[in-house]
Amino acid sequence: MRGFYISSITLVLILLNLGTTVLAQCDFQIQSQNCISKIKDGFIYVKSFNVNGQKGSKQKIEYSYVMTKDTQYYLNICTSEEDTDGIIITIYDSNRNPVSTNHAENKFFPALIFQCGATGIYYITYTFKNSKNFCGGSTLAFKK
Amino acid sequence: MQKYFYFILLSILVACQSPREKGELSLLDSLENIEIPQPKISDEQINEIINQIPAPIELSAMMKKSGAGYNKNYLNNPENYSKYNSSVEQALNLGIFGADLGYSNLYEENQQSILYVGAIKEMVDELRISQFFNFETIERLAEKRDLDSLLLLTTQNFNDVNLYFQEQQRSGLSVLMIAGGWIESLFIANQVYSNNQQNTELKETIGEQKIVLKKILELIANYKDSSEQFDHLYTELMSLMEAFNEVELETIYGEPTYEEVDGVLVAKDNSSTTVIISNETIEKIQNVCSGIRNGIVS
Numbered sequence: 001m002r003g004f005y006i007s008s009i010t011l012v013l014i015l016l017n018l019g020t021t022v023l024a025q026c027d028f029q030i031q032s033q034n035c036i037s038k039i040k041d042g043f044i045y046v047k048s049f050n051v052n053g054q055k056g057s058k059q060k061i062e063y064s065y066v067m068t069k070d071t072q073y074y075l076n077i078c079t080s081e082e083d084t085d086g087i088i089i090t091i092y093d094s095n096r097n098p099v100s101t102n103h104a105e106n107k108f109f110p111a112l113i114f115q116c117g118a119t120g121i122y123y124i125t126y127t128f129k130n131s132k133n134f135c136g137g138s139t140l141a142f143k144k
Numbered sequence: 145m146q147k148y149f150y151f152i153l154l155s156i157l158v159a160c161q162s163p164r165e166k167g168e169l170s171l172l173d174s175l176e177n178i179e180i181p182q183p184k185i186s187d188e189q190i191n192e193i194i195n196q197i198p199a200p201i202e203l204s205a206m207m208k209k210s211g212a213g214y215n216k217n218y219l220n221n222p223e224n225y226s227k228y229n230s231s232v233e234q235a236l237n238l239g240i241f242g243a244d245l246g247y248s249n250l251y252e253e254n255q256q257s258i259l260y261v262g263a264i265k266e267m268v269d270e271l272r273i274s275q276f277f278n279f280e281t282i283e284r285l286a287e288k289r290d291l292d293s294l295l296l297l298t299t300q301n302f303n304d305v306n307l308y309f310q311e312q313q314r315s316g317l318s319v320l321m322i323a324g325g326w327i328e329s330l331f332i333a334n335q336v337y338s339n340n341q342q343n344t345e346l347k348e349t350i351g352e353q354k355i356v357l358k359k360i361l362e363l364i365a366n367y368k369d370s371s372e373q374f375d376h377l378y379t380e381l382m383s384l385m386e387a388f389n390e391v392e393l394e395t396i397y398g399e400p401t402y403e404e405v406d407g408v409l410v411a412k413d414n415s416s417t418t419v420i421i422s423n424e425t426i427e428k429i430q431n432v433c434s435g436i437r438n439g440i441v442s
Contacts, residue, residue: 064195065198091411144202144206
């Protein structure tokens with residue numbers, strides 16, 4: 001009987017631990033929904049990006065997208081913190097030249113607008129600078 | 145005592161399972177019946193290329209901005225849904241109906257939008273992915289002419305389906321959906337251009353689709369050896385690429401300039417693209433594209 005209680009307590013502790021682990025995970029869906037609600041008026045939503053730095057073990061997350069000239073692209077970042085939590089968005093063109101960022105003069109902007117001048121593949125990267133959670137959601141929208 | 149404990153434990157575990165997880169199990173079983181070949185490269189690489197393909201709504205927005213009016217004759221007939229029996233036909237035409245819905249939504253043609261919602265419902269029922277679409281809300285938003293919410297919800301629903309297919313290693317269906325959507329948006333752009341050949345911006349945009357076609361071919365190439373239908377689509381799109389090969393694209397890089405506007409960092413890209421496309425080439429693109437598209441919808 002004693003053995004049964006010990007195994008029961010162990011199981012309950014395992015379940016509780018499982019719960020806290022799940023809670024500590026990077027919930028990209030919540031952050032991207034948050035970001036969708038912040039899209040600037042006039043822009044049309046295209047897609048969401050998962051920014052999960054896996055607690056710092058991943059220092060760079062990259063996506064790519066064909067952008068079209070004479071189109072404005074809006075990209076924002078949302079985190080569980082009040083600010084961008086040190087997440088830097090950088091857009092590079094197909095030759096890896098940087099063409100846009102949300103980080104300038106030591107300031108982190110929650111959103112950027114990229115006025116695309118040349119159609120082609122662009123790389124959207126997320127890196128971390130003194131980030132606490134290494135976790136966020138990001139959305140891409142466009143305006144013609 | 146022990147029996148009760150394990151019963152309670154089992155109840156907790158069952159209760160902790162989210163509704164979506166339960167739905168996924170039955171969907172997984174049903175997806176086993178849909179034969180979609182596996183790609184040669186990794187799913188991760190396939191998904192990366194899928195994410196590069198621009199949404200069809202971007203081309204529609206460009207056409208609307210150019211002043212072109214709405215024309216339902218450019219679109220697939222929503223009643224055609226009953227013609228599509230195989231999963232390949234259904235996935236391709238789901239992409240086509242999705243592009244038609246986006247185009248109709250953008251022009252606030254709510255009655256047409258509702259017809260396309262109906263056609264999409266039939267397609268997703270057949271593909272057993274209806275749980276990703278909130279049809280009641282979509283129809284209500286179309287009736288209320290709530291354009292922003294309508295565009296957002298339909299795009300999100302299609303993104304969810306893509307993500308689901310990718311997670312389930314069924315990216316082949318995503319590839320077909322994306323190919324269908326792109327073919328339809330190129331077909332509409334061609335029709336619009338045919339009626340307004342002074343629109344050089346649209347002509348150039350059509351020429352720039354060479355970049356997107358290259359990516360779609362990269363995707364389909366991975367499935368063509370394992371499926372006759374994929375192989376047929378690949379051959380057809382290769383003939384379209386032959387026409388596009390005559391388009392010349394040149395990009396000149398220019399350093400971006402930045403300014404802060406209302407708390408947003410705005411980057412003006414000073415790069416530029418030159419598109420060289422002759423009238424003969426665009427005519428060839430139009431003809432080949434029409435043949436492929438009409439073959440898919442008929």
